[in-house]
Amino acid sequence: MKKVKFYTLLALLLMVGGATMQAQKATNIEQIIRTPNSIPYDMVYSDEIGITTFQISNSSTSRYSINRYSIDGQLLGSVIPWSDEELSNTRIHDMDLYNEPNGDVGLYYVATRIGTDTTTFHKIIITKDMELIHEGFQWYGLDFPTQIQDRNGVKTFVVKDGSVLLSYNDKFLDSVHIVRFAADGAILAERKMECYGGQVSSSLVYEESYYHKLIPTPDSTGCRFITGRHYVWGPYNPPGPLVYTCFTMDEHLNVADSIKNTDTLSFPFLCGNMAYYRVNHHNGRSYSINSFSFPAFNGNPEIEKDLLMGVYDENMFQLNYAWAKHSDEHFDGGFEYSIDFDSDDNVYMLGDVDYEFPYIAYMDADLNKIGEIYIKEPDTPLGSLVLVALPEGGCLVSSSSYYSYDGYIHKVTLSDLLDIEEAHDAGFAVAVAYPNPGREVLNIRTGLQNAHLEVYDLNGRLMHSQRITENVTTVDAVNWAEGVYVWKVMDNGKEVEVGKWIKQ
Numbered sequence: 001m002k003k004v005k006f007y008t009l010l011a012l013l014l015m016v017g018g019a020t021m022q023a024q025k026a027t028n029i030e031q032i033i034r035t036p037n038s039i040p041y042d043m044v045y046s047d048e049i050g051i052t053t054f055q056i057s058n059s060s061t062s063r064y065s066i067n068r069y070s071i072d073g074q075l076l077g078s079v080i081p082w083s084d085e086e087l088s089n090t091r092i093h094d095m096d097l098y099n100e101p102n103g104d105v106g107l108y109y110v111a112t113r114i115g116t117d118t119t120t121f122h123k124i125i126i127t128k129d130m131e132l133i134h135e136g137f138q139w140y141g142l143d144f145p146t147q148i149q150d151r152n153g154v155k156t157f158v159v160k161d162g163s164v165l166l167s168y169n170d171k172f173l174d175s176v177h178i179v180r181f182a183a184d185g186a187i188l189a190e191r192k193m194e195c196y197g198g199q200v201s202s203s204l205v206y207e208e209s210y211y212h213k214l215i216p217t218p219d220s221t222g223c224r225f226i227t228g229r230h231y232v233w234g235p236y237n238p239p240g241p242l243v244y245t246c247f248t249m250d251e252h253l254n255v256a257d258s259i260k261n262t263d264t265l266s267f268p269f270l271c272g273n274m275a276y277y278r279v280n281h282h283n284g285r286s287y288s289i290n291s292f293s294f295p296a297f298n299g300n301p302e303i304e305k306d307l308l309m310g311v312y313d314e315n316m317f318q319l320n321y322a323w324a325k326h327s328d329e330h331f332d333g334g335f336e337y338s339i340d341f342d343s344d345d346n347v348y349m350l351g352d353v354d355y356e357f358p359y360i361a362y363m364d365a366d367l368n369k370i371g372e373i374y375i376k377e378p379d380t381p382l383g384s385l386v387l388v389a390l391p392e393g394g395c396l397v398s399s400s401s402y403y404s405y406d407g408y409i410h411k412v413t414l415s416d417l418l419d420i421e422e423a424h425d426a427g428f429a430v431a432v433a434y435p436n437p438g439r440e441v442l443n444i445r446t447g448l449q450n451a452h453l454e455v456y457d458l459n460g461r462l463m464h465s466q467r468i469t470e471n472v473t474t475v476d477a478v479n480w481a482e483g484v485y486v487w488k489v490m491d492n493g494k495e496v497e498v499g500k501w502i503k504q
Contacts (some may be wrong), residue, residue: 029073030416030426032377035407038065040398042096043386043409048103049128050076051388051396051409054095058405063087066107066126069409077130081107089114094154101162103128108156108164112144119144121156121166121181135185143170143177155213159251160220160281163188167214167225176212178225178253191253193225215277218284218314222250226277246316259316278339280347283365284314287347289338307351309339311367322367323471340389346370348395350387357432358384358399358410361447362417371417372447373428375399375410382408420496431489431497437504442475444468444487446497452490455501458483477503 035055042054051069064087068076082090095109105126112119121142125133144154154168162183170177170192180189193212213226225247248257279286288310310321338350349361358375375382375397382399385407389395393414400407415422420430431446444453446468453473455464463485464475477485482503489497 029069029071029409029411030413031410032427033069033073033409035067035409037405038407039400039405040385040407040409043388043396043398044097044099044105045071045388045390045396046099046103046105047391049105052097052105052126053398053409054097054107055407064092066105066130066132068126068130071411079126079130079132081124081132093119094156096156098158100125106158108158110144110154110156110166110168123164142166142168142179144168157214157216159216159223165214165216165223167212169212176225178214178223178249180251180253189251189253191249193227193247213277215286216279216281217248218279218281218286220281222248222256223253224248224286224316248316276338278341280341280345280365282341282343283345285319285365286312286316287339288312289349289351309347309349309367311347311365320367322363322369338384338387340387340395342389342393342395343391344393346389346393348387348389350384350397352384356381356434356436357429358382358397360387360395360397360412360417362414369447373412373417373423373430374432374445376427376429376432377408380406420491429497431499433487433499433501437502438477439504440476440478442477442485442487442501442503444473444475444489445471446473446489447471448489448491448496450491451496454488454490456486456488457481458486 035053038055038057040053041056044052046052049068050071053067053069055065055067057063057065064082065078065080067078070076082092091112091114093110093112095107098106098108100106107124107126109122109124110119111122119142123135125135127133154166156164156166158164159180164181164183165178166181167176167178169175176193178191178193179187182188215224215226216222217224227245246259247255248259250256276290277286277288288308290308308321308323311319313319340348342348345365347363347365347367349363351359351361356376360373360375361369362371363369381402383402385398385400387395387397394416395412397410397412398407399410412428413422413426416426416428417423423430430448431444434443434445442455448468451468453464453466453468453475454462455475456462457480463480466473466475468489480503485501485503487499487501488495
């Protein structure tokens, strides 16, 4: 079966709807919570109520549901936020779950009335008892575009004082509109950033503006508006350097400061195309993640869809960056809910490897890697969705099958990230092979240092042996016969990961 990118399917679901689901519990959440025919699109965790998910389904009875699980995987309840009648006349766009200060969960969403040009902004409260409270107000009068690019053109987040910020490309697509609302729906401040939503060109210079990004400031009283542009000298030349500008705004949305070229280290274009950002309010730092491709430039090698992270201080100057993955071919993952932080300011990052393996990296606040593992479900290639860090360490990860609308939630403990035997006991891997099947090259990815790789054919003949010194070890398989090979990663003489690789 041909692999289809998950986000294409997800975009279709968001536009035409999905349906209800029945969640099933596995014996241990560290192994899996499976949500058949349902995608856990968003997820939050609270000590008081456990895991709350917003799920999109592909069945025929209803399209969305909000589910709640205990931390050990028990399904506690499920509610449907919109009736079939509502959904028959409404198109749901961006939606975001968040934790309310009193322990409830909130859901903000943007919806368009089908057949009209009316788009509104709404809020639902999901109580601890799984009751739904639809707020009485609806935010009208906003000049939304007729066609909304889900999650790219619209963004919401809740600020420290309980107010909410909304940003979107306006209906003429020539500016970004930022609005701050009080919790009761009153508009507190508005601002338009002109010409950041479109594109300006001339006969010699093409200036392209990428989708905007809006993140809170470290003190959560204001926001930061980030836009990335590159310049092309002539219509047929390759793009020039990406230029990122970050505008810092106060609670009234007045611009207090702006910084150009926020990518200040030696490697060019460190934020990358379509970067997403999260703010750690505890240490005041911001973190970016993105899928990154670029031709060779100024002595730097060509990059093909690698995942890159950056860390910035409270003034948005870059402190460090790290390649989350570095390979020739894999899914261009990297999205906003790929990053989260525990109570010790450690960073957790989620991405995909070669269309099959959700990859979790565990790093300190400076992006130095501490541990990394891979989720491998037998015969089920998975696409990463959402990562939520747990306060005591470890994280929850949701994913979706590439071949169906089945969803999965895994719990990753600190022991899983730090101890190979614990990782194996919980069903995770510490090394993977890709692309699989492959042709000329076998890649082995692992975070293990000073390990050793061996590859055998099915007759037990040793085909390759070498010391592992990098995250990715590339083996030339051009002269190997087509067939199945066994690869082994050893650490201190002990097998720590074994797998099969198919050469076509």
